Amino acid sequence: MKQTQLLDGKALAQRLQSELKEQIQKQTLIGRPPGLAVLMVGDNPASAAYVRNKERACTNVGIASFGQHFGVEVTQSQLEETIHRLNQDERVDGILVQLPLPEHLDGVALLHQIDPDKDADGLHPTNLGRLVRGEQGLRSCTPAGVMRLLQEYQIPLKGKQAVVVGRSILVGKPLALMLLEADATVTIAHSRSPDLGSITQSADILVGAVGRPGLITADMVKSGAVVVDVGITRVTDASGTSRLVGDVDFDAVQNVAEYITPVPGGIGPMTVAMLLQNTFTSYLQRHQ
Numbered sequence: 001m002k003q004t005q006l007l008d009g010k011a012l013a014q015r016l017q018s019e020l021k022e023q024i025q026k027q028t029l030i031g032r033p034p035g036l037a038v039l040m041v042g043d044n045p046a047s048a049a050y051v052r053n054k055e056r057a058c059t060n061v062g063i064a065s066f067g068q069h070f071g072v073e074v075t076q077s078q079l080e081e082t083i084h085r086l087n088q089d090e091r092v093d094g095i096l097v098q099l100p101l102p103e104h105l106d107g108v109a110l111l112h113q114i115d116p117d118k119d120a121d122g123l124h125p126t127n128l129g130r131l132v133r134g135e136q137g138l139r140s141c142t143p144a145g146v147m148r149l150l151q152e153y154q155i156p157l158k159g160k161q162a163v164v165v166g167r168s169i170l171v172g173k174p175l176a177l178m179l180l181e182a183d184a185t186v187t188i189a190h191s192r193s194p195d196l197g198s199i200t201q202s203a204d205i206l207v208g209a210v211g212r213p214g215l216i217t218a219d220m221v222k223s224g225a226v227v228v229d230v231g232i233t234r235v236t237d238a239s240g241t242s243r244l245v246g247d248v249d250f251d252a253v254q255n256v257a258e259y260i261t262p263v264p265g266g267i268g269p270m271t272v273a274m275l276l277q278n279t280f281t282s283y284l285q286r287h288q
């Protein structure tokens with residue numbers, strides 16, 4: 001059997017971050033570094049770990065962090081006021097509300113309050129609309145990270161069959177549009193799609209973006225396909241050790257796929273790299 005090739009998101013993300021660091025060091029005319037504000041609510045340990053990762057990555061490349069961590073008792077209007085203040089704050093180029101939020105808060109309403117030009121997550125309706133229209137705009141980080149990784153390995157997309165499993169606003173829907181923009185023939189499948197395997201079998205590019213470990217098994221993958229695993233679930237085994245697993249049964253699928261992303265070390269680090277990139281892009285654009 002031909003050896004599968006890893007799509008090494010971790011290595012590419014590291015390279016992109018050192019390139020970004022150099023670019024930021026060269027921006028002396030603006031007189032301040034780019035700034036990113038990550039807003040987090042509550043004490044979800046996974047979210048806290050991601051937020052720490054993002055802030056560490058900011059420090060590494062020279063982006064100033066204006067993050068705030070709120071207790072679960074914070075109100076919708078307190079968060080809205082915070083966002084309005086950050087919208088006005090000249091030191092801040094990117095604002096991100098870490099999801100998921102506690103039940104009593106309306107995350108969509110918060111997204112609407114973010115200045116679209118500071119929407120580092122690319123989730124404001126204006127930026128999603130720009131994506132639908134094929135206009136320039138800030139793009140959601142995870143799907144942008146998938147596209148950048150595919151580009152790096154020169155995976156052809158034009159005229160290829162792409163199947164995205166998952167239809168979330170964070171990943172599935174925007175990624176489908178980006179693949180379409182790259183001239184792939186795109187199918188979006190999801191938890192209500194009957195006979196998922198027969199759909200995924202047609203994929204030259206197969207993306208798992210559901211968040212259900214082991215959903216994509218080897219029999220669902222066409223020989224020679226490019227398999228991208230966006231799902232990241234933390235599981236704890238019988239001995240009590242926890243680890244991250246994707247939607248793809250990696251051990252079996254690597255015998256069928258030509259290219260595959262690992263979890264961890266695949267799309268996760270690319271998401272962070274794209275967040276930093278978006279922050280830098282809006283920093284430059286706000287000073288043109």
Ligand SMILES: Nc1nc(=O)c2c([nH]1)NC[C@@H]1CN(c3ccc(C(=O)N[C@@H](CCC(=O)O)C(=O)O)cc3)C=[N+]21
Binds near residue numbers: 264
């Ligand atoms: N507004 C918002 N925007 C997001 O982009 C967003 C979010 N909310 N909520 C949660 C998800 C999840 N997410 C990840 C980012 C980095 C890694 C990452 O760096 N993962 C590493 C491992 C990290 C570890 O070991 O814990 C890897 O896969 O190699 C994972 C997941 C961003 N998300």
